[in-house]
Amino acid sequence: MRKYTKLEHILIVGVISASLLLVQLVIGLYYVYHQQKKRKENQGKIEKFSQDFRSLEHSRYSFADIKRITNDFKDKLGQGGYGTVFKGRLSIDVLVDVKILNVFKGNGEEFVNEVGSMGRIHHVNIARLVGFCADGHNRALVYEYLPKESLNFIFAAKGKTHVLGWDKLQEITLGIAEGIEYLHQGYEQRILHFDIKPHNILLDQNFNPKISDFGLAKLCSKEQSAVSMTTARRAMGYIALEVLSRNFGNASYKSDVYSFGMLLLEMVGGRKKNIDVTVENMSQVYFPELAYNHLDNGGDRTKN
Template identity: 75%
Template sequence: MERFTSGAHEFLIPMVFYSLFCLVLTVNVAGAVSIQDDCHERRCNNHEPPVRFPFRLQDQQPPHCGYPHPGFQLSCSENKQTLLKLPRSMKLLVKRIDYDARWINLYDPSRCLWRQLLDLNLSTFPFVDEIEPAASYTLLNCSSQDEALYKGNRVDCLSTSASQIIAFRSDGYAYLDNLLNCSMIGNISAPISPYFFRFRLKWNKPDCGDCEAQGKGCRLKTNSTEDQTECFYIPKHRISVRERLMIAGIVLGSLILAMIFIAVGWRYYSEKKKKEGLLKIEMFLEDYRAFKPSRYSFADVKRITNHFKDKLGQGGYGTVFKGRLSTDILVAVKVLNNFKGNGEEFINEVGSMGRIHHVNVARLVGFCADGYDRALVYEYLPNESLEKFIFAARGKDRSLSWERLHDIALGVAKGIEYLHQGCEQRILHFDIKPHNILLDHNFTPKISDFGLAKLCSKDQSSISMTTARGTMGYIAPEVLSRNFGNVSYKSDVYSFGMLLLEMVGGRKNIDDTVENTSQVYFPEWAYNCLDKGEELGIRIEDEEQTETAKKLTIVGLWCIQWYPVDRPSMKDVVQMLEGDLHVLTMPPNPFASTDPTKMGATIPRKPVNRELPTIPEIE
């Protein structure tokens, strides 16, 4: 492999230089092939008329590409139609442009040109009507009872049942005596006949007809002060033999280079996969030999615990005793006293836990399923639980440094991430809290107590549950009420966030014994402090400790967002804890109320239900 790596290194160096050569050559060829500038013909879509001088497409062609008059500026609508924009946002659709005969077909999309031309003076309009010369019209509002008198002059698209709008040429009224009950509403002076919504207009200047007839292009003369035009030859570029050979060489060289890189990469990948496969087999055999959980009888459990002599603690699901497998191996034995079911679920759970091997997950050494007597045998961790260090009457002899707190938080996060993504099946713990985080002699955290854990498929996002599970104060909102979303691995993220905030505060998140009532619910008080730029008011000695406390607090607040979709995954949490404080952003405020006496029983800001696909629990 060393010889292969050396050979690949010697081979890749000239390949890099060759790639640079091909890149420079490609840039030069691209510069040689390019013709003219940005004034070449454009279209809004393939079915729209081509746009070139004297017209130009706004935002697609520079100003010098069109004739300097507002009437020659076109644009594309949202649905890719060609528009002629005039003063006061008047818009007409362009259907066809004849550059040789100098006329343009326009269409009024509203089919009511009167409305667009009302009170709009287009005397400077560069176009004229081929059929009717420019004229002025007067619009009158008359009562409906005179409808028969003005039938020939009625403007249907502006008239209503209550009144009718009539139009007369301004050079004289045909029925002057009949207009006493009418009021004038506006004048129209335009080179367009308002009676039509499809019409053809002609322009006289600039005259590019000769250029078009000769197949040449038309443009403004350079440095012309009178907007004069000139014809120019449009080169039809032909790729020479030399350029063809050059392009073929570039393509062929790039192809060969790509094939070489693929071959080298594939060989490296194959060798790597072979080594990983051998290492994986060796690790599996070692793990299986060293960590496969053993099954004990209840008599063995009594012998291991010396008849339950040394009690370590007690919880809702059992009592924990210190035991000894041999002279050098200590264990913690949890004797279950609140077990339900016929034992199948217990065996399945033990079988799954026996395959979990992670530095931040307590290792299951063995189990007992002897009739109605059941127990779990875990590795013994001398520093007991995290709870005793962060809640121990805030005693100095039990306090942990901020650096160690950060390492513990990161270790717990990596352990949860492993349960969510590292196992064959996703394991949801549902009871992450300080009491279930054990510490070894080096204060390495170990997640324990999987009595409430559930298994689900890794390609599914949520799990169905009939009853809530967990410890109050750490249970995610969706576990208690489906209005916040379905239960998923994000429920563990919420519990971890509450754990982080208790590590920062050094007390329970809800503590009504504090002197300041605004601090009763620590997460909300901590958010308000950070939001206002205030200090957290906890034991901090230097700036580095302040940054650590802020980082843990911000990550914890991200994790306790009300809705599961707003919380980060544990992979993202690990990245935030490993990253720098300055790249973290403050999360949205997860508290609807600023009243600190509500002790966290707040209501989310937006009562929405975000659906997630639900899957059954794996039996």
Template identity: 70%
Template sequence: MGYISTTIQPPVNYVQLFILFALLVFISASVSVDNCTVSGCKDHGNGPSVRFPFWLRGRQPDHCGYPGFELSCSENKETVLNLPFSGIFFVKAIDYRSQVIEIYDPHGCIVKRLLNLNFSSSPFQRRYEYVKSYSLFNCSATESGNGVYPINCLRVSAAHPVYAVDSTRSMNFLPPLSSCEKFGNVSVDTKSSYDPNWDLALLIKWKAPDCSKCEAESKACGLNNHTSVGAPTIQCFDFPPQGSSTKQIVIGITIGIVLLVVATLMLIKVYHVYASNKVEKQNQAMVEKFLDDYKALKPSRYSYAEIKRITNNFKDKLGQGGYGSVFKGNLSNDILVAVKVLNNSKGNGEEFINEVGTIGRIHHVNVVRLVGFCADGFRRALVYEFLPNESLEKFIFSRDAKNPSLGWEKLHIIAVGIAKGIDYLHQGCEQRILHFDIKPHNILLDHSLNPKISDFGLAKLCSKDVSVVSMTAARGTMGYIAPEVFSRNFGNVSYKSDVYSFGMLLLEMVGGRKNIDLRAERTSQVYFPEWIYNRLIQGEELEIREDEDGDSNSRIVKKLTTVALWCIQWYPADRPSMKDVVQMLEGDAESLSMPPNPFASATSINTSMLNTKKPLHQGGLTVIAE
């Protein structure tokens, strides 16, 4: 679909534009120098200092660091590192010369975290120069002896202690552990402590970017701003002269900026008005052209004054999202609606066009219905049917008695409805619609608890005769994003990415919890998908909920679990289509075959990526342009 644009002759000549450009470059460079100075979470220089390749969210812009090296500050001013699939750690120290970072568990149980450590989506890896291996034992009675260490933070109860035993020592020199059963091995960094029950730290390192040359020359390391294609490169800089404080630098830069701003204030004002008007008129023209082409689909168009009347001047707020706020409204014929008012500071109208253009052409019982929209200048809103039971997230994660968990029969009906809705997006429309944000929060429930898929702000459209889309950046929500969306080494992005997200959603429906839960009572249950696969393959009872049992419920649990594990296969080509998923959910549980182990595939991919730079698996799908 093409869009028109308006061209306006600016009331600014080329000399003025050149002066303005020079001023903006100077200001931008000055601010960049100041914002990228060494920072930290604690006052007076306490705690680790943060500089390239790391950057501190909230205190430094992301261009000050390297991709994947984001840090943040906790409420207690601890430096926080968030590792994908492994959770949050606190940073104790950073050795920039050796490129080693020392991290520890916020809850003081690094041994528990070591059992489920995963570096597959981070630039870090374990440092093994100074490690000692321990075997972990779960015991039914108290044990003692030289070389047997109690791990209090892992014990389930006082009657069931957990011990660590040095794996390198001969069993002849250890006391007999007659009441114990081994359940795992961990490698502990001995540079911190030899006793695994102490508050240990974990040493991890990074190879890229390699700033060792800069460190050896006593120079600062940073991104090379002249890199145009491929991975970002680095270069060395001289540190500021000794004795020149950050405060003095800021004062000098501020005086220079003020003098230049005073000299060119009127020029900036004129140009700002011109640029703002031009961009806004172009955005409005793009939206109006889209809406003109869209008239045939006939949703109602409201003015902003009508939106205010419908929502009673935005009185009843239902929620807040990344792109705006949602309010409860009432049409003239007493029909309740939900009005999503978009932030005018977000984007250039693309999210509005994306959602209206996608959901406006959809008519399905399991997809939320668009009643109308507002495009009144820069004010934009979307009007949906009102669904009184809010989102599925409220029911499957709630511990509140007011929101009881759903029965297995109802969960099965909801799962089938969601699958049919996604299948309709993939196969039932004139163009294939890829949602890219399937999660419990985006599944709304009507008065009869029938599911409806919502929030198409990240959706993409493509022809039904193609399977794969190109994508410049990952989109979606952590925990539900398919591996190929992160890296093309895992395959191409296609409608199978929605299948993966649906599988993760299905597992959360089964477990009644987030798939990654560091508060799990048993360390083996921290990553729920792998835990439930291991029990299923060993033929053990799943024991999902203690308040419900019976053969019928057991069959539903097994069916939902088996289908979910098929959906989260590592390679896109190994996942079923949504049409097949619907058939599996509606069929007999006993006829379902056991899926391959997706976690074994993940491990083999991680190993292969270290040894090759070639794509590992493409699934036979050809990449097409968006």
């Protein structure tokens, strides 16, 4: 077998290396092209939606407007997987919450869902949408200002919701229930929220609850018994199993009722979290597991 000379060996290694680099370059260029095409398609969806949305009584802001309203994003109120919320001011007397959505999160569907859903509904227990921004790749949602943060903030700061008093807890609970009932029955189409949790229950100055964050919402007819689910961002502990997997059944308005039930248990029980199945600290517990173990051990259903 003929041995390669040193020069031939260098040439072979060079050709192989160049070929690998070329393949990587082609893959990289295709990825960039695909991402740019996807962004253009998503922006097209949003622009088309914005044109259709003009008939509704909400303002569309430029990103320059958003920067002015938030004083260059000076007062940050919170941050999550969806983006960041800032305090803003439309005028001397009118404050707002401005949610800046992450540029590379989602495909535009959550933005369209939230603006489309909240732009159609008006209820005392649902956060009011003031306007939105769809300026290039910049997306933002402008809501009424709610100074008391969310139920999640109260859980984290106080540990137990009992500090509000049982009368106020009952008022908050009834308000959330009325908001969900309106979503399911009060509009010409049924609006399924699919993300009821403490973080998405905002409170005004009088601790009146307002359901917010409609990024996962779906609209369907009131006669439709089930809907398909594709989006993955959901809060474990509050979500119904059929929303996570079709193996457990079909997602429907009952999924919101389940989430409300988990939220109610957390409010009444004063638990900090309803997420971890294996947690040992009783201030943090997964309620379905707790109930199952209690009944499996012969516990009284009316206790605990």
